[in-house]
Amino acid sequence: MIGGTMGKLTALAVKNATAPGRYLDGEGLFLLVKPSGARSWLLRAQVDGKRREFGIGPAADIGLGEARERAAAIRKQYRAGVDPVAARRAARAAQREIPTFADAAETVHGEREGGWRNDKHKAQWLASLRAYAFPSLGTSRIDQIDAPMIRAALLPIWLEKPETARRVSQRIGTVLDWAHSNGWRPQEAPMRSVLMGLPRQPRRDRHFAAMPFTDVPAFCAAMEAAAPVAGRLGLLFTIYTASRSGEVRGAQWGEVDLAAKVWTIPADRMKAHRAHTVPLSPAALAVLERAAALRKSAKPSALVFPSRTGGELSDMTLAKVLRDAGQPFTVHGFRSAFKDWAAEETAFPDAVSEAALAHGDPDKVRKAYRRTDFLQLRRELMEAWAAFIAGPSGNVVPIQPRNAMRKGAA
Structure with missing residues (x-):
């Protein structure tokens, strides 16, 4: 053993320590050399009145400086009342519990x-x-x-x-x-x-990339839990109302009737140049309530989802929310997701979901004789859509509309 003093070891002394024994560095830190020639670091300390020894690691991998740092960390643990051995075992157990x-x-x-x-x-x-x-x-x-x-x-x-x-x-x-x-x-x-980091995929058709409707609930839950910024709220409102992004980005508070629970989009902002009334589900109203908390102007012309500068959000803002969430889909694709859900999961007539999407009827004769916009049925449909998005914890999705109609009825 080197001198038996409390003096610090040196890197050269550690290198030359080949005879079996314990080489003291100080403050309980030893270099242990076994008869086999194996060398390791050992810390001796008093823990709860008992002498304990903590293995620090092989000297072949751990130099003198690192050994001192590890020893200091262990001493800090037991002085704080933490058992280093128990903590190490717990950490290893936690690592074993992490699934593949x-x-x-x-x-x-x-x-x-x-x-x-x-x-x-x-x-x-x-x-x-x-x-x-x-x-x-x-x-x-x-x-x-x-x-x-x-x-x-x-x-x-x-x-x-x-x-x-x-x-x-x-x-x-x-x-x-x-x-x-x-x-x-x-x-x-x-x-x-x-x-x-992946190459751009080729566009094989003109369809908008749509999120599968079965994945919409989880996506909306994540959006609901995130900070209520205009772009995120605008995207949620777009999804809950199955509207076009341009209609939502230009939405004004004067178009919203909270008492009647409807949003009336004027003809000059609609693709078909006809005014469109959107029934608002509880989920859509909840988004408006969060948006109202960010409202800076009481004017009816104030935008519901304004940009930071107060103007209308760009068409890329909502798309950026999707990209930031790691989603390779388009905002417009949520209309397709809504349509697929309505067709596969409900018994609402096709004409009702088409009306909800504000699609025009290509059949001029049928269009001429139709005298309804299915507002009540559309309200039931949009509430069912919102309940589906809410998941099992939300309301039960009504498969049959209250006023039973055959699918595809005019």
């Missing part, structure tokens, strides 16, 4: 499948991850998955199977966000950076 991506995806699917009405979607949700995400991400711990790993999983199908790749991307993001909400990831899914 595959286990997390299975759990997410199990938790959510009860809220899905479409059996095909239930099966496809997990099957797509098993086919395209599990091979590269499945065995990785959920907290270790980063943007390059996700990009590598998506790249082989990104151009070959663009629609499938977008859905897989969204579902990967859902699993990672779920892990974040459970405390297993320090951050939410890095989907925006992943999408920026």
Whole structure:
């Protein structure tokens, strides 16, 4: 042993310490050399009146300076009343509890499948991850998955199977966000950076990229929980009313009748140049209530969702909300999602959902004889849409409209 004094070791002394024994550095820190030649650092301390020894690590990997830093950290822990050994064991146990991506995806699917009405979607949700995400991400711990790993999983199908790749991307993001909400990831899914790192997908048709309607509830829940800025509130209102983004961006408080629960868009702001009355569901009214808290002018002409400068939001503002959320869809696509939901999940006549979308009837004869805009049925439809978005905790979605009509009735 070196001198038996309390003097500090030096890097040279550590290097030359080859004889078996304990080489004291000071404040309880020793360099332990075993007969086998193995060398490691050891800290001796008094904890609760008892002598304890803490292994710090092999000297081959840990230099003198790092050994002193680790020893100081351990001393700080036990002085604060924390048992370093117990804390280390707890940390290791916590690491063992963090699930793999595959286990997390299975759990997410199990938790959510009860809220899905479409059996095909239930099966496809997990099957797509098993086919395209599990091979590269499945065995990785959920907290270790980063943007390059996700990009590598998506790249082989990104151009070959663009629609499938977008859905897989969204579902990967859902699993990672779920892990974040459970405390297993320090951050939410890095989907925006992943999408920026992938090549632009070819446009095969003129259809707007629409989020599957089964994924709209989770997306809206995330938007509702986020800060109530004009762009985010505008997007939520667009979704709840199934309106065009331009109609929402130009919405004025004078067009809204809160007592009657309607929003009347004047003809000069409508694509078909006809005034359109939108029945407002409780969810849409709640968005307006949050928007009113941000209102800076009492004038009827004041915009409901103004930009920071007070003018009308640009058409890219709502799209940016989607991009920032890592969603590869268009704002207009939510109208398609609404239409798909109405067709697949409800018994409302097609004419009612078409009226809700303010679509004109191409049949001139039928159009000439129609004398209703289905306002009451549209109110029921929009309330059902809002209830569907609210999920199992919301109201039950009425499958049959109160005034029963055959699907497609004029």
